[in-house]
Amino acid sequence: MLLALLQEAETHGPNSPFEPEFGLIFWTLAVFAVLYWVLQKYAWPAIVGATEERERKIARQLEEAERMNAESQAALDEHKRLLAGAKEDARALIGEAKTVAEKEREGLLAKTRQEQEQILERAKREIEAELGKAIAELRRGAVDLSLAAASRLIDANLDDAANRKLVVEYLDSLEHSR
Amino acid sequence: MQQQVDIGEVVLHHAADAYSFGIDPYFLLEWHAWEFMQLGPFNLTPTKHVIFMVIAALLVFLTMRVAGQKLQQQRANENAPKGFANAVEAMVLFVRNDVAIANIGQDGAKFAPFIMTLFFFILYMNLMGLIPFGATATGNLGVTAGLAIMAFVVIEISGVVKLGPVGYMRTIFPSIPGLSGPGAVAMSLFMAPIELLGKMVKPFALCVRLFGNMTAGHFVILSMMGIIFLFGHLTFWNWAIGISVATLILGIMMLEIFVATLQAYVFALLTAVFIGLMQHEH
Structure with a gap:
């Protein structure tokens, strides 16, 4: 049956649906080209235009959102960087202040110690001087007392100055012998 | 006794192209191949299928034009699209977004x-x-061949534009991964006929698939119709044969509506897929 059909087709010649006719190919291309052009000019923009506009808008908004996102990310990074910098600065400042205070404290301490030593030294010197003075005074008193006691004791008519010299020499000798 | 009918003849006559147009037997316009349309060995005189093709094109334009205008009116009045215009918009957008752009990629909108x-x-x-x-112009190899040739040209030219001449030549002479030197050249040359054949087979399949699907339905329906003529003379059974065959034909007609949509979808989808393959060839 199929063979018969095909034979029939052949006898039908150029009008058979089984043979690609050049005329039909030509007309197909021509009609399609015209239809494409006409639709492109008069129909598609009205139907697809709104959608395309919406797509463009969404794409724009997406781009905008991405840009803003990037911007805020950059701002955030900058902020973080600044914050870290500030923390670092504060730490450095505190450290610096600590060292300064430490140095100051040590300086003060040294100065105080020095002053204290000076005061002590002075006091020692003063005490020594006073001691010397007191000893001299004591010696003088002792000489006087001795003289008075001796003059009383011997009641002699001795030259006062000579006696004094005598006693002093004696006392000095005592001193030396000690 | 009924008149003997050559069903094969009827079927072929129905599917065949002709220099005639009309509603036989009420009104029939017939003409012959015109001399002035002769172009070398080819004659370009419009046939029945050309006329139906033009009618189809006009109807497509009319549908889209009317829908487009209605959509613009509805949008101008700040109304949501509705009715006929909305249906057409939905279909057009389906083809645009889910067939073209989904398969071609970022250049899909073009x-x-x-x-x-x-x-x-x-x-x-x-x-x-x-x-x-009516007549199915796509039930003629000439028409589907025309459509396939156009798809082929669009696919290949899109490849040349997108990949550049050198990149396009790589789709014919592929660079084989892991091979270099004379081996790669030999392999490339060896692959070239296969690649070229692959390029040809795609539109050829498009052409034959559409033609076959559109013709087969008509053949099946007409052959079933033939059952009536073959067995209609059986007394007592003729009504049963008539009803069952008519029911079957109704079912197949419905199937044909589906097939008509499906084949248009398949042709458009595969063309989009092939363009997409070409765009993403490396």
Whole structure:
């Protein structure tokens, strides 16, 4: 049956649906080209235009959102960087202040110690001087007392100055012998 | 006794192209191949299928134009699209977004008008055959060959534009991964005929698939119709044969509506897929 059909087709010649006719190919291309052009000019923009506009808008908004996102990310990074910098600065400042205070404290301490030593030294010197003075005074008193006691004791008519010299020499000798 | 009918003859006559147009036997316009349309060995005189093709194109244009205008009116009045315009918009957008752009990729929007025109043009031509006295232009190899040649040209030119001449030549002479030197050249040359054959087979398959699907339905329906003529003379059974055959034909007609849509979709989809393959060839 199929063979018969095909034979029939052949006898039908150029009008058979089984043979690609050049005329039909030509007309197909021509009609399609015209239809494409006409639709492109008069129909598609009205139907697809709104959608395309919406797509463009969404794409724009997406781009905008991405840009803003990037911007805020950059701002955030900058902020973080600044914050870290500030923390670092504060730490450095505190450290610096600590060292300064430490140095100051040590300086003060040294100065105080020095002053204290000076005061002590002075006091020692003063005490020594006073001691010397007191000893001299004591010696003088002792000489006087001795003289008075001796003059009383011997009641002699001795030259006062000579006696004094005598006693002093004696006392000095005592001193030396000690 | 009924008149003997040559069913094969009827079927072929129905599917065949002709220099005639009309509603036989009420009104019939007949002409012959015109001399002035002779172009070398080819004659370009319009045939029945050309006329139905033009009618289909006009109907596509009319549908889209009216829908577009209605959509613009509805949008101008700040109304949501509704009714006929909304339905057309939904279909057009389906073809645009889910067939063209989904398969071609980022350049899909550029090819969308081509795919949309292809889909609706084929759909209308397919459906023209289902209305009484209509003819299916896509049931003719010449028409589907024309469509396939166009798809082929668009696919290949899109490849040349996108990949550049050198990149396009790589689709014919592929660089084989892991091979270098004379081996790669030999392999490339060896692969070239296969690649070229692959390029040809795609549109050829498009052409034959559409033609076969559109013709087969008509053949099946007409052959079933033939059952009535073959067995209609059986007394007591003729009514049963009539009813069952008519029911079957109704079912197949419905199937044909589906097939008409499906084949238009398949043609548009595969063309989009092939363009997409070409765009992403490396």
